[in-house]
Amino acid sequence: xxxxxxxxxxxxxxxxARLLERETHHIQQIVAQLPPFDYAxxxxxxxxxxxxxxxxxxxxxxxxxxxxLAAPSLLTMYQxxxxxxxALVIGISQSGQSPDIIAVLEEGKRQGRPTLAITxxxxxxxxxxxxxxxxxxxxxxxxxxxxxxxxxxxxxxALFAAALSNDPRHMEETQQLPTALEATLRLSTPIxxxxxxxxxxxxxxxxxxxxxxxxxxxxxxxLKELTYLMATAYSSADFRHGPIATIENGLPVFxxxxxxxxxxxxxxxxxxxxxx
Amino acid sequence: xxxxxxxxxxxxxxxxARLLERETHHIQQIVAQLPPFDYAxxxxxxxxxxxxxxxxxxxxxxxxxxxxLAAPSLLTMYQxxxxxxxALVIGISQSGQSPDIIAVLEEGKRQGRPTLAITxxxxxxxxxxxxxxxxxxxxxxxxxxxxxxxxxxxxxxALFAAALSNDPRHMEETQQLPTALEATLRLSTPIxxxxxxxxxxxxxxxxxxxxxxxxxxxxxxxLKELTYLMATAYSSADFRHGPIATIENGLPVFxxxxxxxxxxxxxxxxxxxxxx
Numbered sequence: 001x002x003x004x005x006x007x008x009x010x011x012x013x014x015x016x017a018r019l020l021e022r023e024t025h026h027i028q029q030i031v032a033q034l035p036p037f038d039y040a041x042x043x044x045x046x047x048x049x050x051x052x053x054x055x056x057x058x059x060x061x062x063x064x065x066x067x068x069l070a071a072p073s074l075l076t077m078y079q080x081x082x083x084x085x086x087a088l089v090i091g092i093s094q095s096g097q098s099p100d101i102i103a104v105l106e107e108g109k110r111q112g113r114p115t116l117a118i119t120x121x122x123x124x125x126x127x128x129x130x131x132x133x134x135x136x137x138x139x140x141x142x143x144x145x146x147x148x149x150x151x152x153x154x155x156x157x158a159l160f161a162a163a164l165s166n167d168p169r170h171m172e173e174t175q176q177l178p179t180a181l182e183a184t185l186r187l188s189t190p191i192x193x194x195x196x197x198x199x200x201x202x203x204x205x206x207x208x209x210x211x212x213x214x215x216x217x218x219x220x221x222x223l224k225e226l227t228y229l230m231a232t233a234y235s236s237a238d239f240r241h242g243p244i245a246t247i248e249n250g251l252p253v254f255x256x257x258x259x260x261x262x263x264x265x266x267x268x269x270x271x272x273x274x275x276x
Numbered sequence: 277x278x279x280x281x282x283x284x285x286x287x288x289x290x291x292x293a294r295l296l297e298r299e300t301h302h303i304q305q306i307v308a309q310l311p312p313f314d315y316a317x318x319x320x321x322x323x324x325x326x327x328x329x330x331x332x333x334x335x336x337x338x339x340x341x342x343x344x345l346a347a348p349s350l351l352t353m354y355q356x357x358x359x360x361x362x363a364l365v366i367g368i369s370q371s372g373q374s375p376d377i378i379a380v381l382e383e384g385k386r387q388g389r390p391t392l393a394i395t396x397x398x399x400x401x402x403x404x405x406x407x408x409x410x411x412x413x414x415x416x417x418x419x420x421x422x423x424x425x426x427x428x429x430x431x432x433x434a435l436f437a438a439a440l441s442n443d444p445r446h447m448e449e450t451q452q453l454p455t456a457l458e459a460t461l462r463l464s465t466p467i468x469x470x471x472x473x474x475x476x477x478x479x480x481x482x483x484x485x486x487x488x489x490x491x492x493x494x495x496x497x498x499l500k501e502l503t504y505l506m507a508t509a510y511s512s513a514d515f516r517h518g519p520i521a522t523i524e525n526g527l528p529v530f531x532x533x534x535x536x537x538x539x540x541x542x543x544x545x546x547x548x549x550x551x552x
Contacts, residue, residue, distance in 0.1 A: 038314060038362035041342055046517045060350050064359040066317055068344035073513065074336050077486050077537045083340040086314035086362040203479065203506060210353050225518040230479060230527075232508045237349065241322045242501040251506075261353045 005143040005226075010185060015148045016155050017178040018137045024159060024171070030132045031163040034114055038086035039066040043104035047146040047218060048092040051118075051153035054214040058157055061211075063164035072100040075107075084111045091117050094141060094149045096124025105129045118156050120149050145225050150218060151181070201252050203230040207239055208256035209265060215256045236262075236269045247276055281419040281502075286461060291414045291424045292431050293454040299410055300435060300447070306408045307439040310390055314362035315342040319380035323422040323494060324368040327394075327429035330490040334433055337487075339440035348376040351383075360387045367393050370417060370425045372400025381405045394432050396425050421501050426494060427457070477528050479506040483515055484532035485541060491532045512538075512545045523552055 002010075040059060042052040049069065056067040068087075074080040082104070089108030091101040096119035106129055108115045117130035120138050127133040136152040155177055162170035198204075204223070208216030213235050220231035234243060236255075247253065253273055257266035278286075316335060318328040325345065332343040344363075350356040358380075365384030367377040372395035382405055384391045393406035396414050403409040412428040431453055438446035474480075480499070484492030489511050496507035510519060512531075523529065529549055533542035 038359065039317075039344060041315075046514065049514075056347060057350065057354070060347075060358055061354040061356045064357050066344045066346065066358055066360075066363070068315060068342045070342065071332060071336075071486075071489070073486050073489075073511070073538070074333065077541070078333070078337040080337045081340050082336055082342055083314065084342070087342070210347075210349050213347070213349075221518055224522045228522045228524075230506065230508065230522055232506065235349070238322065238325075242497055246500045246504045246506055248504075262349070265353070 008143055008148045012148050012151050013178040013181040015138045015152055019152055019155055023134055027159045028163050037088040040090055041068050041070050041087040042090045043070045043101045044092035047150045050214040050218045054154050055157040057211045058161035062161040070104055075103050076100045084108050084113045087113055089113050089115045091126050093126050094120045096121045096126035102126050204252040206233045206254045207236050209236045209262040212256040236265055284419050284424045288424050288427050289454040289457040291428055294413045295428055295431055298413055303435045304439050313364040316366055317344050317346050317363040318366045319346045319377045320368040323426045326490040326494045330430050331433040333487045334437035338437040346380055351379050352376045360384050360389045363389055365389050365391045367402055369402050370396045372397045372402035378402050421498055480528040482509045482530045483512050485512045485538040488532040
């Protein structure tokens with residue numbers, strides 16, 4: 001019998017295919033209707049905050065928009081009044097129930113700024129407050145660790161980046177996501193064999209850069225939540241600037257290094273680590 | 277004979293007193309002259325990036341301005357063209373030599389945005405490119421780990437937050453910094469006795485929130501750079517959301533919990549941890 005977690009992991013190609021079908025055109029319409037804005041101000045927590053970190057790279061690289069992450073505690077702890085002039089105000093919450101994320105969107109509305117909710121529940125309080133709502137269509141999330149809702153949030157952020165970029169090739173590429181996810185999931189068996197040797201590790205390091213900076217943090221969070229080991233995430237640049245000194249013989253380091261802009265940098269790091 | 281590191285740590289009250297004397301009025305003048313801006317866009321790396329994280333809380337809480345951290349790899353890896361409309365563009369670099377930080381300020385200038393350099397070297401390339409330069413006046417940093425330049429960067433960010441807040445009490449409070457630093461350094465002897473018991477730890481967790489979120493990251497970085505142990509930093513909110521499950525008997529957790537807005541939350545966490 002496969003676990004709920006595994007079911008949800010395996011449902012990702014289907015979830016993303018549904019999301020693309022129902023929201024691609026919707027996102028293009030929203031982007032066409034948005035008033036001018038200078039930057040995105042995103043409120044989110046936990047895995048959703050990692051989706052916001054991904055957006056920081058995707059939105060800036062593809063469309064030039066800076067992304068500011070609004071720390072929720074600015075509102076909950078300090079009752080800060082955030083100036084939102086120039087901002088597109090975005091709240092990301094799987095459940096749409098987080099009071100601090102809702103408070104950021106309410107304030108955006110009060111200040112006359114465009115607001116966007118990204119949530120798995122279109123009837124949630126977060127959705128009720130926003131000008132525009134993107135639903136994840138991921139179905140109920142039953143396991144404790146976010147998997148399908150996290151990748152759905154990333155897909156929404158990629159769709160917005162593509163729509164904002166004015167380059168139709170980017171939007172075409174997003175439509176390949178279900179196929180890419182299926183190909184990735186077919187690697188499960190060799191991956192399960194490869195990770196056998198890590199059965200008794202009690203700590204590790206995860207490293208990613210650029211688009212995959214968020215991946216290294218999400219990977220570390222998943223390892224902590226699901227296996228209780230001590231996983232620490234870095235960008236390769238930050239890791240070289242000090243923490244690399246902590247590497248001792250036998251400490252596992254997992255590098256997220258797909259082909260692309262960051263590959264050469266990650267490969268150099270992998271070689272440096274091998275020589276230690 | 278005391279180490280260079282210890283000398284630099286002990287020089288902090290003097291460094292900050294000099295900084296306050298030479299830059300308080302200068303910062304007030306800069307704030308009075310700045311054209312309107314909607315948010316701060318900060319480029320920095322390593323410890324300077326932690327100073328930017330501190331600014332995110334101080335600037336928003338005291339003056340309402342959101343702070344976006346511009347990931348340097350957006351420029352170095354992806355050659356992104358960042359839209360800077362509405363931004364006050366800030367570069368923080370102790371040496372003022374980092375090409376990617378300089379590139380962000382050059383782009384700000386090209387787009388007609390106000391630019392600010394915060395550096396320990398007023399004759400550096402970073403200083404040459406900025407409209408306004410705040411020098412740290414910390415003297416040469418000889419030890420590998422940033423100490424006096426990091427706290428000087430925090431002080432600069434606090435001075436700007438106070439000047440932007442239009443509340444003279446905040447500026448008055450900043451003038452107490454050297455006295456507060458002296459009082460803290462007088463605790464060195466009891467602290468040295470208290471840390472004896474951690475002599476053989478090989479990992480630990482550091483937690484701070486709000487203004488001290490940056491402190492937890494800087495503390496972990498210092499522990500890694502100077503003692504090679506595996507230290508992982510969290511906010512208390514993120515820590516509760518999953519990673520708390522990784523706590524086992526005997527794993528040291530260091531909480532940064534001064535009196536103030538976040539104290540009650542940190543105290544609850546300390547009690548939860550004690551019961552585990």
